[in-house]
Amino acid sequence: MSDAITAVLDVVTETAPDVRAGLTGRREYETDENPSGEQMLAADIHADQLIEDRLLAIDAVASYASEERDDIVEADDGGHLHVACDPLDGSSNLKSNNVMGTIVAIYDEPLPAAGKHLKAAAYVLYGPITNMVVARDGEVKEYVIDSEARSASKSASGEGSDPRADAERRVVDDDVTLPDDPVVYGFGGRVPDWPDDFASYVDDVEQELKLRYGGAMIGDVSQVLEYGGIFAYPALESAPNGKLRLQFEGNPIGYIIECAGGRSSDGTQSLLEVEPTELHQRVPVHVGNEDLVDRLETALAE
Numbered sequence: 126m127s128d129a130i131t132a133v134l135d136v137v138t139e140t141a142p143d144v145r146a147g148l149t150g151r152r153e154y155e156t157d158e159n160p161s162g163e164q165m166l167a168a169d170i171h172a173d174q175l176i177e178d179r180l181l182a183i184d185a186v187a188s189y190a191s192e193e194r195d196d197i198v199e200a201d202d203g204g205h206l207h208v209a210c211d212p213l214d215g216s217s218n219l220k221s222n223n224v225m226g227t228i229v230a231i232y233d234e235p236l237p238a239a240g241k242h243l244k245a246a247a248y249v250l251y252g253p254i255t256n257m258v259v260a261r262d263g264e265v266k267e268y269v270i271d272s273e274a275r276s277a278s279k280s281a282s283g284e285g286s287d288p289r290a291d292a293e294r295r296v297v298d299d300d301v302t303l304p305d306d307p308v309v310y311g312f313g314g315r316v317p318d319w320p321d322d323f324a325s326y327v328d329d330v331e332q333e334l335k336l337r338y339g340g341a342m343i344g345d346v347s348q349v350l351e352y353g354g355i356f357a358y359p360a361l362e363s364a365p366n367g368k369l370r371l372q373f374e375g376n377p378i379g380y381i382i383e384c385a386g387g388r389s390s391d392g393t394q395s396l397l398e399v400e401p402t403e404l405h406q407r408v409p410v411h412v413g414n415e416d417l418v419d420r421l422e423t424a425l426a427e
Contacts, residue, residue, distance in 0.1 A: 129185030142272040172212035215341020226343030230377035240397030246377035260384040265301035268294035307353035311338035326424040355413030366407040388418035
């Protein structure tokens, strides 16, 4: 299974430069909505199609599901891994040229699956540089995805130039852990829509931490991993289950944060313990340093 998981991560690495390059010229909204009722950009559809085609070409991948499509896509020839993907998290940021990412969850059970069935999770962040964070076997590593150095080397040697073959990930931190002294917080949803218990918790936290919220969950989570702190998209008065999806966002991000020494919670328990009922199920998401998440659960229980 180890080689199969590596194959999935390799394909995500190789596809990331193509997803990033495909952002240019795809800022327009499509007429269709995704299964969550959100308008899709042309970039969402492009990224989803690239990732689906390439992941399903791996023999070990049995199925693929994403935020952008209603149903699970089954591979023709068996396989034992099931991949859930948010192809372009934060795609609404494309209009304003802000950060976006790709999130991938690798399960060993058919979807929808609980987080306890995750074998690995990863995200790619399209920031000033393209980096990739991978959680696997209880450890978290950070990589830079480099698609230029190898291209230059191959060009000099006279070899062909397949952009996917040229992309490689290079380790920059082989033991990512949340810092002990948290610095940042970021919370989604409209403030008037926050329940009173969550709003009271925010009043306390904002006296201790610096606000960092950019409108793309993956960018905000990356800040938490780097500086310590907490990110949440909580239950709202108008949406008791919040906005984020368990399979595509809650589980993989919860897994990454927990492997990095933090905690995840839906408000009462680890996100990885939530039993799924449907593919596009929403869940309140709170992730970060253990003490901050403990305090949040206590506040929500009062």
